[in-house]
Every structure is written in structure tokens, then in C-alpha cells.
Amino acid sequence: MTQMTDSLIVVPMLRDRFPDLLDNYGYLFRAGDRVMCIDAARAAPLHAAAQARGWMITDILLTHHHPDHVDGVADLVALTGAKVWGHSADAHRLPYLDHGISAGQTIDIGGATARVWDVSGHTIGHIAYIFDGIAFTGDSLMAAGCGRLFEGTAEQMHESLSQFADLPDDTLIASGHEYTQTNLAFALSLEPDHPALISRKTEVDALRSEGQPSVPSTLGTERRTNPFLRVHDSALKDATGTTGQSDALTFAAVRRAKDAF
Template sequence: MALELVTIPCLKDNYAYLLHDPATGATACIDVPEAPPILAALAERGWQLSEIWLTHHHWDHIDGVAALVAATGARTFGAKADAHRLPPLDTALTGDFTFAGHAVQVIDVPGHTVGHIAFHLPQAKLAFTADSLMAAGCGRLFEGTPDQMHESLQKLVTLPPETLICSGHEYTTGNIRFALTLEPANAALISRSELVASLRAAGKPTVPVMLSEELATNPFLRTHSAEIRANLNLGTASDVKVFAEIRSRKDSF
């Protein structure tokens, strides 16, 4: 049976995700901005939370962990290298693990923070990327360098294009508005802009989204684009230099 995925809006513009295996009843929560919406989603479905997976240490991804653990007894998973600034971990990850018989690949994706990780479930075609690869964007470089983030994104673009990217925030509208300043003739981007506007008008999340759509529309994955390079006056620059300029411009957009 396929894993069930639930997207849960939290705080002002964060997302948590529930991943449920109907065969075993196992349920994981990926990031915990706050506990009440997650507990409500679990109760609505009659699910018992068994695991919590943390992508990075920022407060808006971990603030609800203590309350969620107290309410459910779930075990916490996070990067061993970042354990000193995460909530107490039951499993300090140094590599891949399994969830209800599904392989979970742990991918180091520094940039937004130096200890950021992503979770990829190849059988389920899911990737939880939080604030590394985001819908039509990527996370700010609070701790890492452009080189690190570019390398991290290059790891993620090698995933199968049908992979569903589950990122951490509802930033898509602004990200697309920025992307259109760099690649205004991109038909896929124009179409996505219209879809996102429709979703937000209906009060619906714009995540998750297929990697294939990110490849076609996300400027941080499109450093090869002739239109973007021309608009940045970086026609022959390295991909990393183009990426760094895009990130710099987005920071002040």
C-alpha cells in the first residue's frame, strides 16, 4: 500500500508533513513548527505518531517538538552532526534508515544552515527538503555559502523528476514573482504563476510540487538558462557565480 502524505499549515507560513503507512500504522512527522495543528491532523485521521524527523535547527521547524513528544511519545530523528542544537534525539542520524519498510535516504544539504538535511524516500517518490530546495526558490544562506547551497541543490536535482518535493514554507508567490524578473519569457513559469495565484486565492497550499516543475521554473536550478544569464549579464560565468548572483538579488527583492 502507498504511503499517505498530509501537508499541514503551521504558524504564519510554515508547513509540517505527516507520512503514514496504512499497512503498519506507522506515522512520521517531518518538522514541527508547532504542535496543535499536527495533533489535530492526527486526531482527525485516528493516527498515532511514531516518529519525528527534523531537517534543521531553526526554531520555526522544531519549536513544537517537546509538546508533540509529550502528547504522543514519538521518537525523534535528526542529524548527529547538529544534535547539539536540535531537541533531544532518540536517533542521531549518520546515514540512511528505514520507515515501515521504506528506505529513507538522508541527504546532507548545507547552505541555509550548515547542518541541514533532507529526507528522500525513493519508493514513495517523496523528498522532504524544508529550507534547502523550496517551491520556486531556495533558502537564504544564513550559515552556508553559495558554493555549498549550489552543491546541495545539485544533489537534489539528480533525484527522479517525478519526485514530489515537500518544502518548508509558503513562499511560492514571492518566489515566482522574483523568478519572472529573471526569465519573463519562460512559458512554464508563466503557467505556474497563474496556477499558484489560483491556489492561493482558494486558500490552498502551493506545496508539495514535482521536481520536474522545479526544474522547469525554479531559477536556482536554472543557472544554465540563456535568458537568465543574459538578464544578469553573466553569459559565460560559472554556474556557481550565476547562482550566487541570483541569491543576492533575491535577498534584496
């Protein structure tokens, strides 16, 4: 478990019966007298991390309905009485939903405001929570990658990720999985001589060798090294055989290549 700031904690998800880690992360984010948990694959690690700091989880913010993001919700609600937030359009797939919210809405929790973005692609109804300086992106924009397209299309995901263009470089991208090494390996298969990719791989390998998470990353880092944010780049278009084609078509080509990697 790694403390990133006084208010943001990254919590690895332990398996119930095995000593190894899932590749999921949950986050604890404190604002005023409220403690938010973003996604909940397991209740126990999140509850323990909060208790260790004298915190009580008051709110659970769900990005999407997949079991590895919601399986711990029932137990966490039972332990804490926390209220559950999520996309109202996905209410039939989100457990214990108290606050149904919509894309375009702004929410206030403990004095911290977040814009709610629809980032469909990985699933339909996937949302991201955009606080000042921190974006909780679930399985949409990820460290050096993006989520696999289970329900949406490449065009939808490209449109979803295009929303991040207006955020500053120092925005933390708090995504939901430890996929960074695999994502960088894929990116390097397209551009093996890219200096920023080589440098980031070295940094991430060092973190992981010490058991440290590679997330959150920064949006500036993603802009330099995430192929799904670089589909406008001529080198990446050349690497995917989409020179002269639209960025959306390049995005689709990168996603197909990643799926086959």
C-alpha cells in the same frame, strides 16, 4: 489542511493566539504502522491532523534547527511519545534527539527507506529525507526557490541542490514554507516572458486564492521554473550578467538578487 495522498498530509501551522497562518508547513507521512511528522513548528495542528485520521505520530524527522521547524517538538513528544530524528552533527541544536543520523545514511521507518542528504546552505547541518517519490527538503530546495543563506555559502547551496539532478521529474518536493508566490515574482523579474513561469504563477495564484497550499511541487516543475535549478540556462545567465561564467557563480548572482528583491 490538504490531503495529498492517503499517506501524505500537508499541515499548515496555526499561530497560538492569532487566527492567521504562519507560512510554515509540517507534513505527516504514514508508512506501515509508523506515522512520521516532518518538522514541527507547532504541536497542536499536527496532533489534530493525525487524530482526525486515526493516526498516532510515532516519529519526528527534523530537517534543521531553526525555531520555526522545531518549536513544537517538546509538546509533540509529550502528546505522543514520538522519537525524534535529526543530524547527529547538529545534536546540540535539535531538541529531544533520539536518533542521530548522518548524511549518506539510509534509514528505514515502517518499511519506508530514506536516504539522508546533507543540504547545507540555509544552515550548516541541514538535511533532507529522500524517500521513494517524495523528498522532504525543509528550507533547502523550495517551491520556485531555495532557503536564504544564514550559515552557508552560495557554493554550498549550489552543491546541495545539485544532488537533485538524478531524481525523477515526478518526485514530490515537500518543502517547509508557503513562499511560492514571492519566489515566482522574483523569478519573473529576471525572466518576465518565460512561458512556464507565467503559467505556474497563474496556477499558484488560483490555489492560494482558494486557501490551498502550493506545496508539494514536483521536481519536474522545479526544473522548469526554479531559477536556482536553472543556473545552467543561457537566458538566466544573461539575465544575471553572468554569461560565460560558471553555474556556481550564476547561482550566487541569483541568490544575491533574491536577497535584495
